[in-house]
């Protein structure tokens with residue numbers, strides 16, 4: 001479906017600076033072909049590469065997949081983005097970003113890991129400096145894998161833009177709004193919303209609320225898509241129309257000493273140019289940044305007995321070549337009614353061949369009475385056993401099988417789940433925020449096993465085994 005911004009005319013030319021987020025406009029949809037003009041007529045009609053573009057603009061294309069795949073964005077910009085000095089390694093080097101995970105830069109452990117919320121630094125730190133990789137697998141060079149990062153920042157990016165050549169960022173703010181200027185326009189992303197910034201887009205992050213913290217999943221070699229709904233049918237989970245894409249907006253004029261910071265193979269490089277990269281007057285295509293409000297999610301769940309797998313709450317999935325096996329699923333645990341009868345309603349105790357990184361945006365999480373806090377994180381890797389802590393278990397059993405419908409409120413937890421087993425960065429393992437007592441949350445789980453009880457509860461008929469036992473005990 002081709003959509004064109006309705007609201008734009010030459011009287012609404014957007015030339016505001018990147019700090020002015022008072023004029024936000026979005027188009028809605030997921031995966032459609034969008035079309036947006038900050039000046040009427042800036043997109044050439046009927047072709048992409050006319051000899052001369054309207055208003056003397058340059059035509060430029062961003063390809064998010066190989067040329068032979070149909071995902072492109074065509075932009076019309078004041079100057080091509082190639083107009084800059086050569087890239088040089090950034091000084092000082094960043095040092096805490098990883099995009100290829102191996103024994104030289106990361107560790108592995110099957111132990112359950114949990115982190116307390118990391119403090120936001122006092123010293124001036126912008127979104128780029130505040131990024132650090134927790135864990136990941138695979139390689140951005142080989143175009144297969146992912147990295148999980150967090151950020152803590154307190155200052156807007158100044159006269160610079162970030163461009164990630166390695167993969168797509170799925171940003172989950174936990175504290176503080178993000179004002180993200182992109183080449184397609186502006187996004188305001190609040191805690192409780194997420195943004196996807198696809199590979200190769202230039203963007204700048206401002207922090208209108210100051211201190212900010214959040215989580216990022218980065219995927220290499222593929223893009224996020226909506227999960228198939230299978231037997232659910234047409235409606236449910238995340239609806240395409242709730243995904244919002246920015247509308248064209250541009251900055252004009254010279255910006256002396258402007259820096260492009262390019263993440264390439266996990267390292268940062270900088271290049272100088274004398275103009276803003278946000279000089280795209282019009283664009284069309286289906287390779288775009290977007291945001292989504294998690295409160296719009298329509299959860300499905302069991303309505304009689306038992307506990308469904310969390311895949312039912314998948315917002316976005318990044319596929320591998322194997323059907324049904326995700327490079328990275330983004331799953332949420334939103335407020336919802338729990339109604340199942342004679343059922344242990346919290347997550348079951350389990351081991352999973354997929355690896356589970358979890359974060360908490362607000363409130364509490366149904367499986368952990370203590371210790372898993374907003375802004376904190378946990379990692380349960382492939383086949384690492386985990387589940388509700390002792391307090392949650394005891395409280396659930398005490399409530400008994402007659403518990404009525406119950407609504408979990410004030411919560412928004414999420415999981416990045418992957419088929420690839422993450423290696424963990426040294427600063428995450430050595431972090432002062434590592435919860436070394438995490439294992440204790442299960443140590444108090446008592447054995448409730450009672451052979452007598454099991455025996456009494458049988459229907460009274462003695463089996464051969466029962467009789468043998470009785471004879472042996474006599």
Ligand SMILES: O=C(O)Cc1cc(O)ccc1O
Pocket residue numbers: 308309310346347348350352356367386387415
């Ligand atoms: O481990 C977790 O808390 C996440 C999770 C939740 C759930 O309801 C079922 C399985 C699962 O891994």
Ligand SMILES: [Fe+2]
Pocket residue numbers: 350352356380386
């Ligand atoms: Fe789990």
